[in-house]
Amino acid sequence: MKIINVRTSRPYNVLIERGSLKKSGELISQVIHSKKAVVITDDKVNSLHADILVESLEKNGISASVFVFPHGEQSKSLTVLGQIYDFLCEKRITRSDFLIALGGGVVGDITGFAAATYLRGIEFVQIPTTLLAQVDSSVGGKTAIDIAGGKNLVGSFKQPALVICDSDTLRTLPQEELSCGMAEVIKYGMIRDEKLFETLEKHDISNIDDVMDSVVYTCVDIKREVVEHDEFDTGERMMLNFGHTLGHAIEGWHNYTDYTHGMGVAVGMCIITEKLCSPELSERLKKCVKSYGLPTSTEAPMSELLPYCSTDKKCDSDSINYIVCEKIGQAQIKKVTVSEFSVLMEG
Ligand SMILES: NC(=O)c1ccc[n+]([C@@H]2O[C@H](COP(=O)([O-])OP(=O)(O)OC[C@H]3O[C@@H](n4cnc5c(N)ncnc54)[C@H](O)[C@@H]3O)[C@@H](O)[C@H]2O)c1
Structure with a gap:
């Protein structure tokens, strides 16, 4: 155990x-x-x-x-x-x-x-x-x-x-629910643990069960560390929101109906990485995301998603915190104004 x-x-x-x-x-x-x-x-x-x-x-x-x-x-x-x-x-x-x-x-x-x-x-x-x-x-x-x-x-x-x-x-679990959880697992690899990400790349939705105990262990241990540093969510814990600001916006755009939270997070991680990181990293992430039955893009136009981003309860009225991983395992929290975020995402 x-x-x-x-x-x-x-x-x-x-x-x-x-x-x-x-x-x-x-x-x-x-x-x-x-x-x-x-x-x-x-x-x-x-x-x-x-x-x-x-x-x-x-x-x-x-x-x-x-x-x-x-x-x-x-x-x-x-x-x-x-x-x-x-x-x-x-x-x-x-x-x-x-x-x-x-x-x-x-x-x-x-x-x-x-x-x-x-x-x-x-x-x-x-x-x-x-x-x-x-x-x-x-x-x-x-x-x-x-x-x-x-x-x-x-x-x-x-x-x-x-x-x-x-x-x-x-x-x-139905496969859709497993995929939903895998979006969070991929997130942990991206923000904190390149070895975990490599394990995910070596597996896919059909055989991840073979290593599930160690995957769960690694993810819980990352969450433990973040939560111990910021139990009441005033700073570092925000890192766990990689992909979530856009993810929530996409879920909202779909009226929380035909779109799961995991699908939103997966697309959110892919969009941020595509816009702000190297093409190689973006391709690597998309390949991994796809192999767990998750989407990498959305039909929702960015101009329609942005209003949902600024109403996220984790933002104050005129700023947005977003997380970016320029290298696998290394997350940074960035705070920008809503209009700066629009320029970054629509550019
Ligand atoms: N407290 C937190 O820190 C935190 C973090 C992330 C998400 N959440 C919350 O978690 C909720 C989403 O959780 P979820 O995705 O587990 O959703 P859920 O609890 O609705 O479970 C998803 C579906 O899977 C079914 N299910 C559960 N276990 C099963 C099993 N072993 N086999 C077959 N079916 C099973 C459920 O009946 C349900 O239909 C949201 O309300 C979200 O706000 C909380």
């Missing part, structure tokens, strides 16, 4: 091992002593993986009730959050009990926010079952729900007590 210790204001371990879901009861018992938990999951993950978790919890003397909500981003809402609070009350969950998020980033974000706020805060464990959640959203302590005004606008920082990544669970 690979173990990464994340030294944030509240330190915790990320455990990475194939088949660890079956042992999760035992692994959790080593960290949390309460014998009562609520598992929060979505309908798809519930039918695929929840029984294994509940069986393992029961084997270790932990009684678990399961709260299931419909899969998809629209469930990361005040309505579902309210239903979770009601369920916790109904099950008489106290401050010494805990929650388990079993699922992708949607489950992790809403469960984390419920854990941060119910009874002013109770423990929670992340068991991420999408690649995106394993390499990104389950580590770092950002939790949130969406409101009418926008995505992730209500949330808090709440570090989990433990994260368990079982790459066997990723085998049931």
Whole structure:
């Protein structure tokens, strides 16, 4: 088993091992002593993986009730959050009990926010079952729900007590979801780790599973380092947004419908690199992106994307932070005015 210790204001371990879901009861018992938990999951993950978790919890003397909500981003809402609070009350969950998020980033974000706020805060464990959640959203302590005004606008920082990544669970993911997570993995290679990028170049979407444990380990370790330096997202953590400013704009242009977050990030990384870096680097990135089933360009005209960039919540009103990697593994954060960014992107 690979173990990464994340030294944030509240330190915790990320455990990475194939088949660890079956042992999760035992692994959790080593960290949390309460014998009562609520598992929060979505309908798809519930039918695929929840029984294994509940069986393992029961084997270790932990009684678990399961709260299931419909899969998809629209469930990361005040309505579902309210239903979770009601369920916790109904099950008489106290401050010494805990929650388990079993699922992708949607489950992790809403469960984390419920854990941060119910009874002013109770423990929670992340068991991420999408690649995106394993390499990104389950580590770092950002939790949130969406409101009418926008995505992730209500949330808090709440570090989990433990994260368990079982790459066997990723085998049931549809290819589109795997590709979506691969966009974040490629991002980590580009911003911090040339060796990881080379590993990605030697594989593709059909065989990346062969090295998944070590890929997840490397990505989580990069995220650990960035988060330890900037737990509350005031500087260096911005580096994790490589490809995201344009990516969010492309998702927005498509009304968040037929375009996944990973597709947006992939195209965002490719456009920034094509505009600002060498043609060789741009070609290398595009080849890698394509081999994981992701697009490298968009039909959306740049002039229509730019207004979405300046409304990104990570920007102040008249400036944009963007990330550029002139060499693989070396990211720089640049701050420019909105009009300077337009010139760079449209030039
Ligand atoms: N907190 C953070 O730091 C952070 C970082 C990045 C993204 N996020 C958030 O994460 C969310 C996106 O996460 P996501 O991409 O995991 O989406 P998701 O949670 O919606 O999962 C994607 C789909 O995969 C299904 N699924 C999950 N695990 C599966 C499995 N093992 N087998 C088969 N199907 C499975 C889900 O039911 C869902 O339909 C967004 O809400 C985003 O805002 C948060």
